[in-house]
Amino acid sequence: MGNLLNTGFAENGDLPYLLGIPFLLSIVSLVLFFLRKCDRGLINIILFFTGLIFIIPLIFFIYSGLFHPFRQTFEWFNFGQTVNISVGLDGQGSLMLGLVFLITFLVILYSTSYLKSDKDYGRYFASLLFFAVAMLGIIISYNLFLTFVFWELVGFSSYLLINHWYEKPKTSAAARKAFIVNRIGDMGFVFSLGLLYAEFGTFDIDAIIAILKSGNFNESILFWIGLGILLGCIGKSAQFPLMVWLPDAMQAPTPVSALLHAATMVAAGIFLLARVFPLLHPDLLTIIAYIGGITSFFGAFAAATQTDIKKILAYSTISQLGYMMAALGSHSYLAPLLHLFIHAIFKASLFLCAGAIIHSLSHLKEQLSNKIPNVDFDPQDIRLMGGLRKRMPLTFLAFALASMAGAGVPLTAGFLSKDEILAVIVSWSFNQESPVHFVLPVLIFSTSLMTAFYLGRMFFLIFFGGFRLGNVYPELKGNSKLIHEAPIRMLFSYGLLSLMCLFIFFSFNPLDPDKSWVLDFLSHPDSIFQSEKKFVTEINKTQDLLHNWIIAISVVVLSLGFALSYFLYRFKTRFKKDFLRLNIHLTLPAQFSYNAFYIDTIYQKVFIESYNKVSDGISDLERNIINSFVDNGALNIVVFANIISWIDKYLVDGFVNFLMTLLNGVSMQLKYLQNGKIQSYLVGAILAILVVGIWLMI
Amino acid sequence: MESYLLCLIVFFPLITGLLMLFVPGRFVSVWRLSALIVSVIEIILCTVCYNIFSNGNLQYINFQIPWLRLSFGSFGWLFVDFHLKTDGLNLAMICLSSIVFFASNVSSFSIIKFTKGYYLLIFLLMTSVFGCFLSHDFLLFFLFFEFMLLPMYFLIGIWGGERREYAAIKFFLYTLLGSVFILLVLIGTYSSVLVPETELGTIVSQEIANNPSFKSDFLQISTRIHTLDFDFIFNKNNYLSGSLLDSKLQSLLFGWDARTFLFFLFLIGFAIKLPVVPVHTWLPDAHVEAPTSISVILAGVLLKIGGYGIIKLVMPLFPDLFEKYAFLIAILGVISMLYAGLAALAQKDLKKLIAYSSISHMGFVMLGVASLSKEGLNGAIFQMVSHGLISSLLFLLAGVIYERTHDREIAHYRGLATVLPNFAIFSAIAYFASLGLPVFSGFIAEISVYMGAFTAVKTGVLPFWLVICSLLSLLIGASYSLWVLQRMFFGEFWVKPSLEKFQLADLTFREWTMFLPLSILIILLGIFPSILFNLISGMKLPF
Numbered sequence A: 001m002g003n004l005l006n007t008g009f010a011e012n013g014d015l016p017y018l019l020g021i022p023f024l025l026s027i028v029s030l031v032l033f034f035l036r037k038c039d040r041g042l043i044n045i046i047l048f049f050t051g052l053i054f055i056i057p058l059i060f061f062i063y064s065g066l067f068h069p070f071r072q073t074f075e076w077f078n079f080g081q082t083v084n085i086s087v088g089l090d091g092q093g094s095l096m097l098g099l100v101f102l103i104t105f106l107v108i109l110y111s112t113s114y115l116k117s118d119k120d121y122g123r124y125f126a127s128l129l130f131f132a133v134a135m136l137g138i139i140i141s142y143n144l145f146l147t148f149v150f151w152e153l154v155g156f157s158s159y160l161l162i163n164h165w166y167e168k169p170k171t172s173a174a175a176r177k178a179f180i181v182n183r184i185g186d187m188g189f190v191f192s193l194g195l196l197y198a199e200f201g202t203f204d205i206d207a208i209i210a211i212l213k214s215g216n217f218n219e220s221i222l223f224w225i226g227l228g229i230l231l232g233c234i235g236k237s238a239q240f241p242l243m244v245w246l247p248d249a250m251q252a253p254t255p256v257s258a259l260l261h262a263a264t265m266v267a268a269g270i271f272l273l274a275r276v277f278p279l280l281h282p283d284l285l286t287i288i289a290y291i292g293g294i295t296s297f298f299g300a301f302a303a304a305t306q307t308d309i310k311k312i313l314a315y316s317t318i319s320q321l322g323y324m325m326a327a328l329g330s331h332s333y334l335a336p337l338l339h340l341f342i343h344a345i346f347k348a349s350l351f352l353c354a355g356a357i358i359h360s361l362s363h364l365k366e367q368l369s370n371k372i373p374n375v376d377f378d379p380q381d382i383r384l385m386g387g388l389r390k391r392m393p394l395t396f397l398a399f400a401l402a403s404m405a406g407a408g409v410p411l412t413a414g415f416l417s418k419d420e421i422l423a424v425i426v427s428w429s430f431n432q433e434s435p436v437h438f439v440l441p442v443l444i445f446s447t448s449l450m451t452a453f454y455l456g457r458m459f460f461l462i463f464f465g466g467f468r469l470g471n472v473y474p475e476l477k478g479n480s481k482l483i484h485e486a487p488i489r490m491l492f493s494y495g496l497l498s499l500m501c502l503f504i505f506f507s508f509n510p511l512d513p514d515k516s517w518v519l520d521f522l523s524h525p526d527s528i529f530q531s532e533k534k535f536v537t538e539i540n541k542t543q544d545l546l547h548n549w550i551i552a553i554s555v556v557v558l559s560l561g562f563a564l565s566y567f568l569y570r571f572k573t574r575f576k577k578d579f580l581r582l583n584i585h586l587t588l589p590a591q592f593s594y595n596a597f598y599i600d601t602i603y604q605k606v607f608i609e610s611y612n613k614v615s616d617g618i619s620d621l622e623r624n625i626i627n628s629f630v631d632n633g634a635l636n637i638v639v640f641a642n643i644i645s646w647i648d649k650y651l652v653d654g655f656v657n658f659l660m661t662l663l664n665g666v667s668m669q670l671k672y673l674q675n676g677k678i679q680s681y682l683v684g685a686i687l688a689i690l691v692v693g694i695w696l697m698i
Numbered sequence B: 001m002e003s004y005l006l007c008l009i010v011f012f013p014l015i016t017g018l019l020m021l022f023v024p025g026r027f028v029s030v031w032r033l034s035a036l037i038v039s040v041i042e043i044i045l046c047t048v049c050y051n052i053f054s055n056g057n058l059q060y061i062n063f064q065i066p067w068l069r070l071s072f073g074s075f076g077w078l079f080v081d082f083h084l085k086t087d088g089l090n091l092a093m094i095c096l097s098s099i100v101f102f103a104s105n106v107s108s109f110s111i112i113k114f115t116k117g118y119y120l121l122i123f124l125l126m127t128s129v130f131g132c133f134l135s136h137d138f139l140l141f142f143l144f145f146e147f148m149l150l151p152m153y154f155l156i157g158i159w160g161g162e163r164r165e166y167a168a169i170k171f172f173l174y175t176l177l178g179s180v181f182i183l184l185v186l187i188g189t190y191s192s193v194l195v196p197e198t199e200l201g202t203i204v205s206q207e208i209a210n211n212p213s214f215k216s217d218f219l220q221i222s223t224r225i226h227t228l229d230f231d232f233i234f235n236k237n238n239y240l241s242g243s244l245l246d247s248k249l250q251s252l253l254f255g256w257d258a259r260t261f262l263f264f265l266f267l268i269g270f271a272i273k274l275p276v277v278p279v280h281t282w283l284p285d286a287h288v289e290a291p292t293s294i295s296v297i298l299a300g301v302l303l304k305i306g307g308y309g310i311i312k313l314v315m316p317l318f319p320d321l322f323e324k325y326a327f328l329i330a331i332l333g334v335i336s337m338l339y340a341g342l343a344a345l346a347q348k349d350l351k352k353l354i355a356y357s358s359i360s361h362m363g364f365v366m367l368g369v370a371s372l373s374k375e376g377l378n379g380a381i382f383q384m385v386s387h388g389l390i391s392s393l394l395f396l397l398a399g400v401i402y403e404r405t406h407d408r409e410i411a412h413y414r415g416l417a418t419v420l421p422n423f424a425i426f427s428a429i430a431y432f433a434s435l436g437l438p439v440f441s442g443f444i445a446e447i448s449v450y451m452g453a454f455t456a457v458k459t460g461v462l463p464f465w466l467v468i469c470s471l472l473s474l475l476i477g478a479s480y481s482l483w484v485l486q487r488m489f490f491g492e493f494w495v496k497p498s499l500e501k502f503q504l505a506d507l508t509f510r511e512w513t514m515f516l517p518l519s520i521l522i523i524l525l526g527i528f529p530s531i532l533f534n535l536i537s538g539m540k541l542p543f
Helices: A002-006 A020-034 A040-067 A091-114 A121-140 A144-165 A169-200 A205-214 A219-236 A245-251 A254-263 A265-275 A282-303 A309-329 A334-371 A393-407 A413-430 A435-463 A488-499 A530-571 A588-594 A596-674 A678-697 B002-020 B028-055 B088-110 B115-134 B138-147 B149-159 B164-192 B197-210 B214-221 B258-273 B282-289 B292-317 B319-324 B326-345 B350-370 B374-405 B421-434 B441-459 B464-489 B509-527 B530-536
Strands: A070-078 A082-089 B062-071 B077-085 B225-227
Touching: A020 A040, A020 A121, A040 A082, A040 A091, A040 A121, A070 B530, A082 A091, A082 A121, A082 A144, A091 A121, A091 A254, A091 A265, A091 A334, A091 A488, A121 A144, A121 A254, A121 A265, A144 A169, A144 A219, A144 A245, A144 A254, A144 A265, A144 B441, A169 A205, A169 A219, A169 A245, A169 B441, A169 B464, A219 A265, A219 A282, A245 A254, A245 A309, A254 A265, A254 A309, A254 A334, A265 A309, A265 A334, A282 A309, A282 A413, A282 A435, A282 A530, A282 A588, A282 A596, A309 A334, A309 A413, A309 A435, A334 A393, A334 A413, A334 A488, A393 A413, A393 A435, A393 A488, A393 A530, A413 A435, A413 A530, A435 A530, A588 A596, A596 A678, A596 B164, A596 B326, B002 B028, B002 B062, B002 B077, B002 B115, B028 B088, B028 B115, B028 B530, B062 B197, B077 B115, B077 B138, B088 B115, B088 B292, B088 B374, B088 B509, B088 B530, B115 B138, B115 B149, B115 B292, B138 B149, B138 B164, B138 B292, B149 B164, B149 B292, B164 B258, B164 B282, B164 B292, B258 B292, B258 B319, B282 B292, B282 B350, B292 B319, B292 B350, B292 B374, B319 B326, B326 B350, B326 B441, B326 B464, B350 B374, B350 B441, B350 B464, B374 B421, B374 B441, B374 B509, B374 B530, B421 B441, B421 B464, B421 B509, B441 B464, B441 B509, B509 B530
Parallel strands: B077 B225
Antiparallel strands: A070 A082, B062 B077
16 A cells, blocks of 8 residues: 555545446346346346446546546455555546447447347346456556456456357357467466566556666566566457457457457557556567557458458458557557547447448348248358448448548548557657668558558448349349348447547547547656657657658558559449459469468467377377376286296295105105114115225225 | 364264164165265364364364374384364365365265265265364374275275276275375384474373373383474474484485485375376376266365375475475476376366366466465465365266266267256356466466466576466466367257267256355355465465
8 A cells, every 4th residue: 555655646535446336247247147038128127227327436437537546455365465456547547448338338239239139138248248347347457467357357258258159160169269369368468477476576557666666677577577468468459470369259249349359358458558558668669569560461451352341340450459559669658549549439330330231131131031042141241232321321321430530531530540650650760770660650551551442442342332132132123121221229329439430529620639638638657767758759759740741641541542442342343243253362462361361271280280289199198108107017017916926836835845745755765764674774774884985995 | 172173073974974874775865965964064164163263363273182102112102192283274175175075975966876885985085084184193194194095995996987996996006105105204204203302391291190100101111202293293303313304314325315215205195196297197097987976076185185295294394305306396297287288188088188187287286386485385275275176066067967978078069058058157167267267266376376486486496487388377278178168068059869868957956056156166266365365374384
């Protein structure tokens, strides 16, 4: 508790316990779980009242976090040193909390309609609320141990939600993959927890920073600690090389993808890195920047040729998270967080729109199957869509807004944050000594180009042209009523989110992100590394200089991307009929993009197969060598025992018997010596005298 | 009065067993009920002990009556008392054991062969387990430790599966080998430890009060009193100079002194019981062949005796050597963790997989104690308790499916969650607990062991690479646990055609009574680890 006083936070005794919210929410989640077999109406009522009850304390806590950052510390347990539960809220936490609860609220609203006919309705919401608890935990925790606890729980809730339709074999494989890949990252997290504990004896972030500020420290150990946390964040935020789980996680119900795998859970890695920002070693930041750069390029490149609408969005998420990482690695605290919030909003909106489209296409599939036998098509395949703007006009509008924000079109919120990120990265590379570091801005700008391209491609293919599914099923011709606009609850959810993609919600100046109100509540934390301060000031200076240029370049790049997609997917009409050729499968780059650089195959071949081989090998070793060694050892002992027994029977005992026989025989013979016959004695005596006499004479 | 509580804990099952001898075996339900009642009473008694201990400011309960007074001529006397005593560690262990016995006794309702014999052996086993944990004298400990083998051998050998005889004899011989090693150390200890001068007066006057003719005997023969009491054997000053335990003794054999030999014998003796790779091969066979209720006891209680022995006896008896060879012990632990985890991944038999996961989890105990840190030690103890609960749950769950179909092959089932939803929920709890998810007890245990290991890196006890290797166990644990879940419970429902004739009904009331308390305890310990950490906080490292 003493540490808290040093860090300038008063113990906020008057505030009700912040921990009450996750605690009560997890009870609601449990109740829902127990009532999972109940009627949908009851669950809706519970959800409604939960929302009603929780909204007031949430607003209260967000308010106090924004204006009076606070901490609350309790002792949890002691296994040598005390592990505290330190929770609190500051600007970063409050904004994230508001964001998470806004999106969770909308996603729950959306899901009540989207999963209306699901047989596990109650279980779904129980898992969703459990996720909210875990995410809330990450946000409020100022103790890395506690963070790790919730970090794992977030992964667990992700497992549950991906696995919601567990009867599908693909789903449970995807859930397992997500969990295990995240576990690799968690190994890093545990590693840094261990180093932190050994070095400082505490997990409290404030206490650690206070210790570091007060004295000398070992820089290299901080590098390793940061690296471990980074590995954890790479896993959770689907960064290179652990991004493989996210596309598979799209097996989850779409609202789950919107909430977990786009807006909040995957952003937890960025959020955590921002929280420990003062501890990050400068060399580590460079690594982070490049991991982000590579990931963003990878994601955007892979998204460019996907045909599954959710896969496109998944790769897009990977790419956007890469942006944030790259910006964070460029010594910026504000840009990635701003983009985190804005990305969460537009990406959630895109996913929810995609969900609405999938929803109505699946509906269409059901209706068609009544008319035509053997209807089989993938309702997520954008090659089969087209012309939906007339049938789903509101969704079209929402999708348009959100994808413009995603590409960073001026006047949208996405422009603000993307601009900030580009500016930061370019200024960072200008301030590096080696010109090699210009690679990063090049990567980022090409990502920006591809982002505009794939968003445009998706947009044109879904909403423009003719309805290509009609080419396959002629029954659809002229029967446009089969596709309908989404129900009101769904529409409201993504409509609201799309509206928030406008610049006005984030800054009154559409061109200058620095004027954003969000930034009023965030301040660049002082790094514990002395050199940092100077470097950041220089970056800021360069940023001011280059700002207008970067805006200009990014707008040019953006227009190029859109123009390219327009040219390929709208202007060139050859795709209108021959929809299956939409993938230019013949070209090598397209192959690479479609298969995401074959990274899954490589991992399968290199890691998973060898892992299984090692495991099989050990099992064989166990069976054939160790066990047979023991068994043979036992067998040998038995054989030896038999030999001994044989020896005992035939040699030892035999010898004894032989001796006995011998003695018997000898004595049988010898008894004649004493048979009492004088004649025999006489013969004996004479013989003896003769023998002795002869011997003496010789 | 409190002190008789310990006697009651130890002998209550035995006395019940003796009284029950008059009940014919055909009254099966009477036997089942009596076993159940005994285990419930044991739980209550252990809870009472826990309360006395935790309320009374970590106060020990002591029960001591004179037992053996042997004279070995000029070599001295051997005084052995019937000495039971609690401390944090063994309280944790008896609480765990009582719960595991309860679960096992509920599970044993499915046993129909020779019920009377089965429960008599269980009563014997209970007495020897509780005696082993509570005894505060090496000889007493050893007697109870050895006595466990007898009921275990028959329980596996009579009520087991197809290869039960092989498994039983393997278990018996392996453990007996360990016992022989421990016996050697017992003899070494006996020959080395004397009651110190300062205590002599009180002990002799006590003896005289009990037995007036003793004084003359005592003076005539010898004034040396050998003892095996835990109060004395861990103190270096009590060792006879030149004796086997004396570290200054220079009797060399291959360059090692007798103390080092005894240390390794002792360590191997308990390592077999724990078990540690490479002396672990008895365990998969014994676990697989034993009936469910006995697998539960094996995993939940008997393995813990190995860890208990290491912490309670090996560490304090040989602190210097333990410190010296900590690296070796840690390597054995890490090898167990990784090797057994990988072996588990390749298993096709569900019970065998759980057995290997047990070995893997016991590796944490070795790593924890080898870190020579408080965190590591606490983590190791926590792991023993946590694993006792989790592995019991896992074996009971495996028993559920085995009881229904008599087939444990993982590949013969798919999508069980659809037909057995509650069973699937408990399985998910158990496997996630086993992979160390937070809110389950396994997480706290593993993380404390890791923190201990990293502290050991800092203090230079363990090398960095070893600890990093040990982190891999997080991944391996997750992969085999989730693999089972995915293969058996998710996907479309399917069973091997030959198994389709069996009816797969969801959990019965009896099964709920086993799973629910265990799951709740696992979660309770995961959220409020202080329940256990407070208990063992009084323990001191002997280094």
